[in-house]
Amino acid sequence: MCFFMKRVGIVILIALVFTSCKIFQVQPLQVEDLVIYPPPPDTVRIQYLTSINNSIDVKGRRSPFIDFIIGKETPMGVISPLEISSTGSDLIICDNMIRGAELINFEEKTFEYFIPKGRGKLIQPVSCELDSLGNLFFVDKKRKQIVVFNKTDKGFKYKTAFGEKEDYEPYDILAFKNRLYVPNTKSRKIDVYDGTNFNFLFSFPNEKTKGDGKFIMPKYIEGYGNNIYVPDFIANTIKVFDLDGNFIRSVGSIGTFPGQFARIKDIAIDKDENLYAVDAAFGIVQIFNRKGQLLMFFGGQNGNSGDMILPRAIYISYSHNKYFEQYVDPAFKLKYVIFVSNQQSQNKVNVYGFVEEKN
Numbered sequence: 339m340c341f342f343m344k345r346v347g348i349v350i351l352i353a354l355v356f357t358s359c360k361i362f363q364v365q366p367l368q369v370e371d372l373v374i375y376p377p378p379p380d381t382v383r384i385q386y387l388t389s390i391n392n393s394i395d396v397k398g399r400r401s402p403f404i405d406f407i408i409g410k411e412t413p414m415g416v417i418s419p420l421e422i423s424s425t426g427s428d429l430i431i432c433d434n435m436i437r438g439a440e441l442i443n444f445e446e447k448t449f450e451y452f453i454p455k456g457r458g459k460l461i462q463p464v465s466c467e468l469d470s471l472g473n474l475f476f477v478d479k480k481r482k483q484i485v486v487f488n489k490t491d492k493g494f495k496y497k498t499a500f501g502e503k504e505d506y507e508p509y510d511i512l513a514f515k516n517r518l519y520v521p522n523t524k525s526r527k528i529d530v531y532d533g534t535n536f537n538f539l540f541s542f543p544n545e546k547t548k549g550d551g552k553f554i555m556p557k558y559i560e561g562y563g564n565n566i567y568v569p570d571f572i573a574n575t576i577k578v579f580d581l582d583g584n585f586i587r588s589v590g591s592i593g594t595f596p597g598q599f600a601r602i603k604d605i606a607i608d609k610d611e612n613l614y615a616v617d618a619a620f621g622i623v624q625i626f627n628r629k630g631q632l633l634m635f636f637g638g639q640n641g642n643s644g645d646m647i648l649p650r651a652i653y654i655s656y657s658h659n660k661y662f663e664q665y666v667d668p669a670f671k672l673k674y675v676i677f678v679s680n681q682q683s684q685n686k687v688n689v690y691g692f693v694e695e696k697n
Contacts, residue, residue, distance in 0.1 A: 372667055373644040375636035383625075384636045384676070385693050386644030387665035389685035390429075391416055393449035396442050414449055416440055416686035419679035421465040421510070421604070422653035423474075427661070431679065431687065432466035432476065439466055439476075444661040458485055458496030469513035469533065473497065477508045477520070484508060484520065486536070500536045502529065510604075514561035515581065521556040521568065528556060528568060528583065542583025550577065551585030562607040569615065574599035576615060589613060589630040597624065597632035604651040608674065608692070614652055616678065621646040623678060636690065637678070644690070647683035652676065662689060671696050 373386035390396065392413035418435035427445035430452075437460045438453035454460060462480035469475070472489035483501040487494035501508065507524035516533040527541040543551050554572035561567065565586065566579045574592035579585055591598050600619035607613055611628035621639030623646075626632055637646040658675045666672045670693035678688045 371643070373642070374667075375644075376634050382670065382693060382695065383634060385667060385670060385691045386636075387662050387675075387689045387691050389689060390442070390677075390687040391685060396444065396449045397447045414440075414451065418681065419650065419686050420463070420681075421467075421651045422677050422679055422687070423466050423468045424653060424655055424657070425468050425470075426657055428468075429655075429658070429677070430466055430468060430474070432463050434463055437461065437463060439463075444658060452494060454485075454487065454494075454496060456496065457499070458487060460485060465510045467511045467513050471534075473513070475511050475513065475518070477511050479507065479509065482506050482508065484511060484518070484536075498536065500531070502538070509557045510559050512559045512561050512566070514566070517581075519559050519561065519566060521559050523555055523557060526553045526556065528559065528566070528579075530583070540583070542579065543585060544583065547585055550575070550588050551579075553577070558604045560605045560607055562611060567605055567607065567613065569599075569602045569605055571602060574602050576602070576605060576613065587630070589626055590615065590624075596635070597626075599624075603649065606652045606654045606676070608654050609656070614654065614676070616649045616652050618648050618650070621649060623649070623652060623676075644688065645683075646678060646680050646688060648681040649678050649688075650681050651679045662691060665689075666691055666693060669696060670694065 374382045375384040392415040394413045417433050419431045420434055421432040423430045427443055429442040431440040433439055436451055436453055438451060441450050441452050460476055460478050462478055463476045464479045465477040467475045474487040474494050476485045478485055483499045485499045486497040488497045505525045506522060508520045509523050510521050512519040518531040518533050520529045522529050529541050530539045532539055553570050556568050557571045558569045564581055567576055569576050576589040578587050594600055599617050601617055603616040603618050605615045613626040615624050622635045622637040624635045639645050639647055654674055654676055656674045659672050662675055663672055673692045673694060676690040680686060
């Protein structure tokens with residue numbers, strides 16, 4: 339009789355769980371004061387939306403009833419975010435501390451760690467990149483290699499690794515127009531590889547390049563149209579080249595005035611060819627137009643919502659709008675989403691929206 343009553347009790351408990359409670363309660367973060375850039379009376383262009391710090395920010399919180407039954411959940415955190423990459427609803431955050439990445443899918447509301455073992459084991463990953471073929475590239479500074487994984491039905495599987503035997507210290511990677519562009523801080527050049535077989539093609543700038551076309555320390559890279567954009571970490575300028583490595587022009591200069599850089603980091607480019615540049619010294623992102631003229635900046639390091647502390651990477655996405663529209667002020671229309679990783683902030687990945695005022 340006691341055994342029967344226990345069985346009935348378990349059945350009733352399960353029924354209560356699945357009929358009267360939701361396992362996860364996905365709720366927006368608490369509404370804060372509106373954080374917008376630039377401030378009034380200028381036209382608003384950027385709104386701080388929210389931040390991603392752990393799995394709860396993606397999956398939502400379990401109901402208190404479920405926590406009571408099976409115990410309080412321990413969220414999986416974003417630990418030390420570096421580079422950010424994405425395809426579709428996925429977001430991949432290279433995390434040096436876990437020697438891997440956080441894999442986030444906003445559509446399925448999943449958050450998991452990717453920590454490869456065996457031949458794909460990472461030692462000091464500093465950047466990652468997804469290409470259109472389903473390849474996931476990690477730049478491993480300690481291995482001095484680009485480690486490649488391929489997406490399968492069962493997740494990312496090790497594919498190969500490549501790099502140069504001498505004068506090689508890769509720091510970032512760009513998959514662009516069936517080529518791979520890798521800043522090499524050892525040779526002070528950009529190494530270019532075939533995007534399909536990963537064979538080495540050439541490096542730039544060549545020996546004939548002089549003046550502004552040379553690098554002191556190229557660390558980050560981005561591409562748009564027929565151009566390659568490379569921030570020089572020491573010179574604190576952004577150098578622009580064509581796809582074959584011919585120097586075109588520079589954007590910005592070293593200094594502390596608007597339009598200058600003191601500690602330039604990653605860059606991103608939107609569809610209007612506006613150039614976003616992270617400056618870790620001031621905790622801001624500056625925006626330049628296609629002519630290299632400063633338009634505005636956002637962020638800061640005053641301890642306010644939307645501020646940045648040692649920002650590292652920036653990623654612009656046009657495919658994540660529907661997942662963040664709930665945070666947009668009703669007066670604005672969201673054009674695209676901007677992710678910025680922070681190395682020392684409580685908010686690990688800040689999420690901003692480029693917005694337009696509704697008529």
